[in-house]
Amino acid sequence: xxxxxxxxxxxxxxxxxxxxxxxxxxxxxxxxxxxxxxxxxxxxxxxxxxxxxxxxxxxxxxxxxxxxxxxxxxxxxxxxxxxxxxxxxxxxxxxxxxxxxxxxxxxxxxxxxxxxxxxxxxxxxxxxxxxxxxxxxxxxxxxxxxxxxxxxxxxxxxxxxxxxxxxxxxxxxxxxxxxxxxxxxxxxxxxxxxxxxxxxxxxxxxxxxxxxxxxxxxxxxxxxxxxxxxxxxxxxxxxxxxxxxxxxxxxxxxxxxxxxxxxxxxxxxxxxxxxxxxxxxxxxxxxxxxxxxxxxxxxxxxxxxxxxxxxxxxxxxxxxxxxxxxxxxxxxxxxxxxxxxxxxxxxxxxxxxxxxxxxxxxxxxxxxxxxxxxxxxxxxxxxxxxxxxxxxxxxxxxxxxxxxxxxxxxxxxxxxxxxxxxxxxxxxxxxxxxxxxxxxxxxxxxxxxxxxxxxxxxxxxxxxxxxxxxxxxxxxxxxxxxxxxxxxxxxxxxxxxxxxxxxxxxxxxxxxxx
Numbered sequence: 108x109x110x111x112x113x114x115x116x117x118x119x120x121x122x123x124x125x126x127x128x129x130x131x132x133x134x135x136x137x138x139x140x141x142x143x144x145x146x147x148x149x150x151x152x153x154x155x156x157x158x159x160x161x162x163x164x165x166x167x168x169x170x171x172x173x174x175x176x177x178x179x180x181x182x183x184x185x186x187x188x189x190x191x192x193x194x195x196x197x198x199x200x201x202x203x204x205x206x207x208x209x210x211x212x213x214x215x216x217x218x219x220x221x222x223x224x225x226x227x228x229x230x231x232x233x234x235x236x237x238x239x240x241x242x243x244x245x246x247x248x249x250x251x252x253x254x255x256x257x258x259x260x261x262x263x264x265x266x267x268x269x270x271x272x273x274x275x276x277x278x279x280x281x282x283x284x285x286x287x288x289x290x291x292x293x294x295x296x297x298x299x300x301x302x303x304x305x306x307x308x309x310x311x312x313x314x315x316x317x318x319x320x321x322x323x324x325x326x327x328x329x330x331x332x333x334x335x336x337x338x339x340x341x342x343x344x345x346x347x348x349x350x351x352x353x354x355x356x357x358x359x360x361x362x363x364x365x366x367x368x369x370x371x372x373x374x375x376x377x378x379x380x381x382x383x384x385x386x387x388x389x390x391x392x393x394x395x396x397x398x399x400x401x402x403x404x405x406x407x408x409x410x411x412x413x414x415x416x417x418x419x420x421x422x423x424x425x426x427x428x429x430x431x432x433x434x435x436x437x438x439x440x441x442x443x444x445x446x447x448x449x450x451x452x453x454x455x456x457x458x459x460x461x462x463x464x465x466x467x468x469x470x471x472x473x474x475x476x477x478x479x480x481x482x483x484x485x486x487x488x489x490x491x492x493x494x495x496x497x498x499x500x501x502x503x504x505x506x507x508x509x510x511x512x513x514x515x516x517x518x519x520x521x522x523x524x525x526x527x528x529x530x531x532x533x534x535x536x537x538x539x540x541x542x543x544x545x546x547x548x549x550x551x552x553x554x555x556x557x558x559x560x561x562x563x564x565x566x567x568x569x570x571x572x573x574x575x576x577x578x579x580x581x582x583x584x585x586x587x588x589x590x591x592x593x594x595x596x597x598x599x600x601x602x603x604x605x606x607x608x609x610x611x612x613x614x615x616x617x618x619x620x621x
Contacts, residue, residue: 116179117159118460119186120150122417127193128154134189145170146182199236199372203229207245219252226252236372237330239282243275278331281320285334288318292341297465300505301347301588303545308346308585315342329366333359333376340383347584353387360384374413375422378404382426389433390591394616397437401430421461424454432473436594439613441480448474468494472510475517476593480609484517491517509592511537512548515555516598531556547589550576567603574599 123131135147148169161175170178206229213222226245233242250268292315302308322335336359343352359380363370370377381404388397407413408423415423428451435444451470455462475490494510511534518526535552554573561569577596580586590596594612601608
């Protein structure tokens with residue numbers, strides 16, 4: 108039986124709003140023969156179902172087992188057609204495509220003049236909104252029509268269309284190169300995280316510069332600049348150059364501020380730009396600017412400056428709540444942030460069919476870190492186990508690695524000595540298999556393994572010794588990534604000074620504000 112979480116038709120139906128369901132029923136009811144159609148009966152049944160159950164469908168005798176696959180495909184197609192007619196689903200890209208479709212129909216009827224007029228309007232609209240791929244398609248159709256509909260201006264018109272096609276082709280090729288580079292770097296970031304050593308750095312740097320096309324920034328349009336800034340941003344993240352990531356994420360957001368209409372046309376890119384700007388500010392520990400950008404993002408969402416559809420609602424949740432959690436890590440106000448846990452879990456459940464597993468696991472790690480900072484190690488371990496036990500997670504090896512490290516520290520804090528020994532063996536075996544043992548991880552594991560041989564009156568000196576070993580790594584370009592996931596130095600300082608870890612981080616945050 109197909110998993111209800113994976114059954115595309117069921118997920119699509121469950122994503123529909125009340126008005127979209129009503130419109131679909133009106134859409135299929137336009138034709139008398141559809142009222143009692145099988146696909147409408149299937150729609151009604153699935154709409155009321157809590158889970159996808161093929162056996163229940165067959166028991167209802169809506170359709171035979173042999174016909175079910177075709178019926179589902181037909182229903183899926185009919186729902187998409189209905190949604191396409193819904194004004195709420197319209198954006199500029201659909202509008203331009205619609206005009207291109209209408210122009211093609213007119214061309215096929217031999218109404219060349221009408222077709223050319225429509226294409227000219229669609230092309231102006233496409234260029235105004237940086238939709239250069241469809242603009243190129245429009246020019247190509249114009250060329251086809253002009254070869255069949257001879258006008259007095261044919262000679263100059265041919266030159267004009269040829270120049271337009273050439274310019275759009277060059278711009279689209281540049282955008283393709285930049286978007287390919289951006290996507291490849293982003294994929295690398297998701298798979299392996301930050302560069303681990305000089306060899307990694309040289310490989311990534313060579314890869315980036317070899318594929319970065321030569322450009323003249325002044326000649327670039329909105330779209331080309333956007334992909335250029337994205338490519339630089341992923342490269343900066345990979346190499347842990349967070350000042351550069353701040354620079355390029357700021358340029359990304361400013362691009363939209365200078366062209367406000369693009370926020371409505373490309374709300375997803377605007378949301379993402381703000382998220383990575385916040386992430387960069389978090390890494391460089393700029394609390395004042397972080398708070399300012401987060402408040403502005405929330406304002407833009409609440410006042411529909413960022414249009415809210417099913418897609419942007421999910422992304423708004425992801426980016427606002429991830430950064431709300433980050434704000435409490437930045438300021439050391441862990442206990443104040445605990446109310447967010449229930450809100451995050453509730454929204455994860457609401458959007459369960461639209462949030463990928465990777466983002467859910469990141470939320471779990473942040474929640475675990477929040478509990479750890481608040482001194483609730485039991486709940487910290489509970490959320491870390493959700494990540495560690497996840498056998499299907501294929502991305503962010505660094506996330507899996509530091510989940511295990513934090514898990515060890517939380518077990519130590521709870522005094523679970525037997526469990527600690529078991530977790531140590533499991534973690535050490537896992538890290539060896541990953542070939543990801545850095546000095547910070549080595550020293551922490553070595554320390555935890557030796558705790559059983561340290562007398563109580565020697566424990567403070569042991570913490571001080573570990574702190575002295577780890578402190579130099581804080582500014583090491585390849586070792587410091589450990590502290591991005593787990594503030595082990597603040598934890599050690601809390602042990603040495605006999606203060607809660609939240610108090611230590613909060614004091615550091617106040618020093619940065621001076």
